Amino acid sequence: xxxxxxxxxxxxxxxxxxxxxxxxxxxxxxxxxxxxxxxxxxxxxxxxxxxxxxxxxxxxxxxxxxxxxxxxxxxxxxxxxxxxxxxxxxxxxxxxxxxxxxxxxxxxxxxxxxxxxxxxxxxxxxxxxxxxxxxxxxxxxxxxxxxxxxxxxxxxxxxxxxxxxxxxxxxxxxxxxxxxxxxxxxxxxxxxxxxxxxxxxxxxxxxxxxxxxxxxxxxxxxxxxxxxxxxxxxxxxxxxxxxxxxxxxxxxxxxxxxxxxxxxxxxxxxxxxxxxxxxxxxxxxxxxxxxxxxxxxxxxxxxxxxxxxxxxxxxxxxxxxxxxxxxxxxxxxxxxxxxxxxxxxxxxxxxxxxxxxxxxxxxxxxxxxxxxx
Amino acid sequence: xxxxxxxxxxxxxxxxxxxxxxxxxxxxxxxxxxxxxxxxxxxxxxxxxxxxxxxxxxxxxxxxxxxxxxxxxxxxxxxxxxxxxxxxxxxxxxxxxxxxxxxxxxxxxxxxxxxxxxxxxxxxxxxxxxxxxxxxxxxxxxxxxxxxxxxxxxxxxxxxxxxxxxxxxxxxxxxxxxxxxxxxxxxxxxxxxxxxxxxxxxxxxxxxxxxxxxxxxxxxxxxxxxxxxxxxxxxxxxxxxxxxxxxxxxxxxxxxxxxxxxxxxxxx
Amino acid sequence: xxxxxxxxxxxxxxxxxxxxxxxxxxxxxxxxxxxxxxxxxxxxxxxxxxxxxxxxxxxxxxxxxxxxxxxxxxxxxxxxxxxxxxxxxxxxxxxxxxxxxxxxxxxxxxxxxxxxxxxxxxxxxxxxxxxxxxxxxxxxxxxxxxxxxxxxxxxxxxxxxxxxxxxxxxxxxxxxxxxxxxxxxxxxxxxxxxxxxxxxxxxxxxxxxxxxxxxxxxxxxxxxxxxxxxxxxxxxxxxxxxxxxxxxxxxxxxxxxxxxxxxxxxxx
Numbered sequence: 001x002x003x004x005x006x007x008x009x010x011x012x013x014x015x016x017x018x019x020x021x022x023x024x025x026x027x028x029x030x031x032x033x034x035x036x037x038x039x040x041x042x043x044x045x046x047x048x049x050x051x052x053x054x055x056x057x058x059x060x061x062x063x064x065x066x067x068x069x070x071x072x073x074x075x076x077x078x079x080x081x082x083x084x085x086x087x088x089x090x091x092x093x094x095x096x097x098x099x100x101x102x103x104x105x106x107x108x109x110x111x112x113x114x115x116x117x118x119x120x121x122x123x124x125x126x127x128x129x130x131x132x133x134x135x136x137x138x139x140x141x142x143x144x145x146x147x148x149x150x151x152x153x154x155x156x157x158x159x160x161x162x163x164x165x166x167x168x169x170x171x172x173x174x175x176x177x178x179x180x181x182x183x184x185x186x187x188x189x190x191x192x193x194x195x196x197x198x199x200x201x202x203x204x205x206x207x208x209x210x211x212x213x214x215x216x217x218x219x220x221x222x223x224x225x226x227x228x229x230x231x232x233x234x235x236x237x238x239x240x241x242x243x244x245x246x247x248x249x250x251x252x253x254x255x256x257x258x259x260x261x262x263x264x265x266x267x268x269x270x271x272x273x274x275x276x277x278x279x280x281x282x283x284x285x286x287x288x289x290x291x292x293x294x295x296x297x298x299x300x301x302x303x304x305x306x307x308x309x310x311x312x313x314x315x316x317x318x319x320x321x322x323x324x325x326x327x328x329x330x331x332x333x334x335x336x337x338x339x340x341x342x343x344x345x346x347x348x349x350x351x352x353x354x355x356x357x358x359x360x361x362x363x364x365x366x367x368x369x370x371x372x373x
Numbered sequence: 374x375x376x377x378x379x380x381x382x383x384x385x386x387x388x389x390x391x392x393x394x395x396x397x398x399x400x401x402x403x404x405x406x407x408x409x410x411x412x413x414x415x416x417x418x419x420x421x422x423x424x425x426x427x428x429x430x431x432x433x434x435x436x437x438x439x440x441x442x443x444x445x446x447x448x449x450x451x452x453x454x455x456x457x458x459x460x461x462x463x464x465x466x467x468x469x470x471x472x473x474x475x476x477x478x479x480x481x482x483x484x485x486x487x488x489x490x491x492x493x494x495x496x497x498x499x500x501x502x503x504x505x506x507x508x509x510x511x512x513x514x515x516x517x518x519x520x521x522x523x524x525x526x527x528x529x530x531x532x533x534x535x536x537x538x539x540x541x542x543x544x545x546x547x548x549x550x551x552x553x554x555x556x557x558x559x560x561x562x563x564x565x566x567x568x569x570x571x572x573x574x575x576x577x578x579x580x581x582x583x584x585x586x587x588x589x590x591x592x593x594x595x596x597x598x599x600x601x602x603x604x605x606x607x608x609x610x611x612x613x614x615x616x617x618x619x620x621x622x623x624x625x626x627x628x629x630x631x632x633x634x635x636x637x638x639x640x641x
Numbered sequence: 642x643x644x645x646x647x648x649x650x651x652x653x654x655x656x657x658x659x660x661x662x663x664x665x666x667x668x669x670x671x672x673x674x675x676x677x678x679x680x681x682x683x684x685x686x687x688x689x690x691x692x693x694x695x696x697x698x699x700x701x702x703x704x705x706x707x708x709x710x711x712x713x714x715x716x717x718x719x720x721x722x723x724x725x726x727x728x729x730x731x732x733x734x735x736x737x738x739x740x741x742x743x744x745x746x747x748x749x750x751x752x753x754x755x756x757x758x759x760x761x762x763x764x765x766x767x768x769x770x771x772x773x774x775x776x777x778x779x780x781x782x783x784x785x786x787x788x789x790x791x792x793x794x795x796x797x798x799x800x801x802x803x804x805x806x807x808x809x810x811x812x813x814x815x816x817x818x819x820x821x822x823x824x825x826x827x828x829x830x831x832x833x834x835x836x837x838x839x840x841x842x843x844x845x846x847x848x849x850x851x852x853x854x855x856x857x858x859x860x861x862x863x864x865x866x867x868x869x870x871x872x873x874x875x876x877x878x879x880x881x882x883x884x885x886x887x888x889x890x891x892x893x894x895x896x897x898x899x900x901x902x903x904x905x906x907x908x909x
Binding site: 377381382384385388389391392393394395396398399402409412451454455457458459461462471474475477478480481482483484485486487488489490491492493496508511512515569572573575576579580589590593594597598605609612613616617619620624 | 882
Binding site: 074081085086089149150 | 533539542543546550551
């Protein structure tokens with residue numbers, strides 16, 4: 001495990017004056033993977049990036065790079081390069097000189113520089129643009145120049161600070177593919193910062209969800225989407241119906257005034273919890289066939305599906321994604337599987353959460369069988 | 374927006390006529406063989422010849438140019454340093470104090486600058502002449518350079534500096550390879566403004582110049598007080614042409630950096 | 642980043658201290674001494690005598706006139722300039738005369754306004770007859786307005802340029818006539834530029850002395866001429882400083898009243 005780890009944060013805290021932007025954060029980043037730091041603005045994700053890049057120093061705690069503490073190593077001495085949100089391309093230099101900047105600083109030979117710059121530009125599909133001025137490049141092209149400028153220095157880690165946020169939707173989707181592809185080809189670690197959950201889900205090997213200076217949850221995109229640890233993560237990633245509920249006992253939850261079978265366990269009897277069901281896991285049926293009945297309040301056409309909103313008898317709002325349309329004012333039934341119900345415990349740490357979830361996998365079914373008898 | 378009507382056009386024409394009348398008038402009579410500013414007798418270049426043969430005038434022109442170039446070069450360096458200093462002061466209070474200090478010499482009437490410098494130089498024992506004129510020109514140029522450079526510096530995204538460091542640049546590299554090149558248009562504009570201010574200054578120089586040392590403005594003032602002299606007309610024409618060429622040069626210089634030129638003007 | 646000291650501040654602050662703070666302190670200090678070098682408040686008492694009060698009143702009156710006329714001419718010019726086709730070029734043409742040495746322009750007016758000058762020949766032709774123009778209040782105000790006009794046009798021009806054109810369309814769309822649009826939308830929104838321009842004209846106009854001497858021929862005595870007189874002719878530095886100190890106070894008051902923003906707008 002240790003040799004695979006390239007960056008390790010150990011209880012890192014960052015304060016500006018009295019403002020704590022990062023609170024005792026610990027995590028490990030492995031070589032050669034695509035990581036995403038996801039969170040709303042001000043959650044501390046960019047601070048982590050700047051700590052790794054060396055623009056700022058931690059107030060407390062240690063940052064390890066290949067096993068060595070690098071807290072006070074300045075940015076120009078680190079094997080890390082950054083693609084900035086505004087690209088930070090030097091406007092007084094042309095494309096070639098921008099990419100060559102880092103190599104020139106290292107006093108590399110002219111011929112080698114020319115070769116490497118050319119290769120880097122080819123890598124980002126910008127061959128032939130060497131002599132262009134930055135002002136003549138489009139947003140997407142600037143983005144590529146910024147990437148070329150970073151990767152030409154052969155960093156062990158590439159940091160990307162919301163690099164897609166300035167692009168339009170179509171280009172953004174395109175770049176998502178390209179970045180993922182680039183990371184695979186280069187085989188180096190990418191750490192990508194974004195507030196866009198779709199971007200994070202689409203590209204990452206691993207996502208860190210941050211809020212208020214703390215890591216809320218880390219895991220693969222599928223884990224995080226399917227098993228959000230708390231209300232914040234559930235709300236931030238994808239759309240979700242979150243309703244208050246109670247675990248009567250293992251595998252039996254109560255919400256919206258009814259009891260439902262579920263697959264969660266490990267709670268104390270009658271523990272107050274929050275129940276989450278993703279809108280796409282809800283299926284509309286005739287009222288009598290549904291687990292729940294809602295009265296439809298509004299409906300929006302979203303292209304791939306209808307977004308239908310309604311209220312149950314207990315007054316909870318339910319959001320449904322359906323390819324079928326419904327009529328406002330109608331009562332419809334909602335059907336869902338026990339697996340669709342996800343139960344969240346209040347104030348659970350990530351470790352406790354992981355332990356609970358691992359329990360399901362090992363003997364979840366067996367236990368469920370036992371309970372039922 | 375709508376185009377101008379007839380009234381507007383004729384108004385502008387009149388304004389421009391009045392603006393240029395004195396200059397054209399001077400030029401016209403610089404070719405008058407009668408040597409006066411009335412009744413054109415015949416075309417002559419005699420006054421131009423006189424200007425070029427006037428050694429006293431030549432020395433004065435030389436003085437003026439030397440002072441202008443030296444003072445604007447030194448004030449450009451000081452001004453850039455000043456702008457970098459102000460930019461680095463993050464807290465509002467000291468920053469505003471510095472900016473206010475900087476603005477003092479810009480808004481002060483020349484007479485007051487001249488008078489206070491006269492006292493200052495006399496008190497610290499600097500002989501009035503070249504040194505005092507040079508120092509006071511630098512003094513009133515530095516704030517101008519600061520004001521021309523500072524907006525450019527603020528325009529510079531801080532990530533640009535981060536990016537340079539990220540790519541391995543040391544502090545000195547960042548300054549010489551990124552910051553200064555980025556500021557270049559502002560630095561040029563500042564230098565150019567300082568140059569024109571120095572060339573144009575009369576009142577301050579008038580106060581701090583001693584006997585035997587004179588710049589063009591002071592010389593013209595004393596000659597004009599003795600009535601009309603056609604060699605001044607000839608000289609004006611030459612200065613006018615020189616100014617125009619400076620302006621055109623500056624215009625193309627700033628245009629090449631693909632920005633609309635900042636026509637800096639402060640009060641006379 | 643976090644710990645770098647601001648080394649640039651040292652030379653800049655030292656320079657500002659020496660050449661901005663010290664001269665001002667010195668001029669205040671000097672205002673409390675008489676010709677023999679004794680401490681006195683007499684200079685300020687003398688200022689309260691009718692001679693100086695009249696002079697002060699005169700200075701303000703003329704400065705006000707000059708500012709008012711400049712504004713009157715400059716606003717329409719600036720407004721229509723923004724609507725011309727090659728406005729950058731036209732703006733440049735407005736500014737070029739301001740870069741021609743002040744003395745030369747004043748000198749040209751001596752010729753233009755002289756007894757046998759161009760203006761009088763025109764008067765002769767249309768049958769008004771020769772008039773005394775030079776050395777009158779009119780010529781003084783006219784030449785001053787001429788000198789200051791670019792400094793009034795520029796900030797107003799910038800203010801109009803910054804005005805979002807959709808605001809004009811919005812006003813028209815809401816039913817306002819062109820005149821109403823101008824009065825209710827354009828003018829109020831460009832008031833900042835007007836203020837800046839007035840500031841840029843009024844303060845130096847208060848302390849003119851060169852134009853007073855050359856064009857008004859000692860007929861008009863302003864605070865500027867008085868300062869020059871005391872420093873360079875009668876050598877009564879104390880009295881000169883006292884007047885200068887009062888001018889500085891007035892200046893500061895004007896700056897505070899019109900807001901500091903103006904000072905920055907003078908430079909563009």
